[in-house]
Amino acid sequence: GAVVSQHPSRVICKSGTSVKIECRSLDFQATTMFWYRQFPKQSLMLMATSNEGSKATYEQGVEKDKFLINHASLTLSTLTVTSAHPEDSSFYICSARDPSGGSNEQFFGPGTRLTVL
Amino acid sequence: AQSVSQHNHHVILSEAASLELGCNYSYGGTVNLFWYVQYPGQHLQLLLKYFSGDPLVKGIKGFEAEFIKSKFSFNLRKPSVQWSDTAEYFCAVNYKRTGANNLFFGTGTRLTVIP
Numbered sequence: 102g103a104v105v106s107q108h109p110s111r112v113i114c115k116s117g118t119s120v121k122i123e124c125r126s127l128d129f130q131a132t133t134m135f136w137y138r139q140f141p142k143q144s145l146m147l148m149a150t151s152n153e154g155s156k157a158t159y160e161q162g163v164e165k166d167k168f169l170i171n172h173a174s175l176t177l178s179t180l181t182v183t184s185a186h187p188e189d190s191s192f193y194i195c196s197a198r199d200p201s202g203g204s205n206e207q208f209f210g211p212g213t214r215l216t217v218l
Numbered sequence: 219a220q221s222v223s224q225h226n227h228h229v230i231l232s233e234a235a236s237l238e239l240g241c242n243y244s245y246g247g248t249v250n251l252f253w254y255v256q257y258p259g260q261h262l263q264l265l266l267k268y269f270s271g272d273p274l275v276k277g278i279k280g281f282e283a284e285f286i287k288s289k290f291s292f293n294l295r296k297p298s299v300q301w302s303d304t305a306e307y308f309c310a311v312n313y314k315r316t317g318a319n320n321l322f323f324g325t326g327t328r329l330t331v332i333p
Binding site: 147209 | 252
């Protein structure tokens with residue numbers, strides 16, 4: 102099946118710094134990628150939909166100026182957490198939709214655990 | 219608002235026992251339904267999906283799920299679990315009327331299979 106990678110897998114940063122997380126589709130071109138956030142013992146919550154070549158669509162309650170999304174190519178989307186604070190500590194997961202299959206299946210990355218001190 | 223409920227938070231079974239994990243979703247018109255599995259230390263993987271047609275869907279590793287429209291349910295089943303089925307299971311729903319590919323996830327069910 103299709104493979105999606107994320108980098109880094111784990112990051113620890115100081116409060117006030119910015120952190121960039123990369124999501125790559127390795128063997129297919131993804132016009133649409135998704136960013137999720139998962140708190141301990143809770144469900145994945147969709148943060149935003151990233152569309153190649155256009156602005157991301159953010160879910161209600163997600164600050165677009167805090168979580169910057171860039172989808173500059175068909176295989177790469179980045180999420181930048183700006184001026185991170187401890188409450189931003191979470192598990193961030195991306196997924197990508199492979200349009201060639203004709204289905205709505207999303208392929209998930211392994212996730213990035215962000216810890217803000 | 220769209221929501222997905224998984225009522226079983228943690229299920230513990232012995233090997234060879236039968237499994238049924240519940241999933242209910244809120245009404246929102248036509249839906250696509252998914253079950254994902256997350257093995258320890260690994261990423262989410264698709265187990266099975268329902269788009270249309272036969273409401274009994276068969277997936278990988280012997281899993282199946284039945285879509286019951288009248289009950290807004292999509293329960294996951296396996297007749298005989300193995301120790302290797304120990305994982306977290308997530309039900310997810312895509313509401314077609316939104317015109318998007320957004321997935322709404324349940325909170326997950328942790329399955330522990332005792333050898």
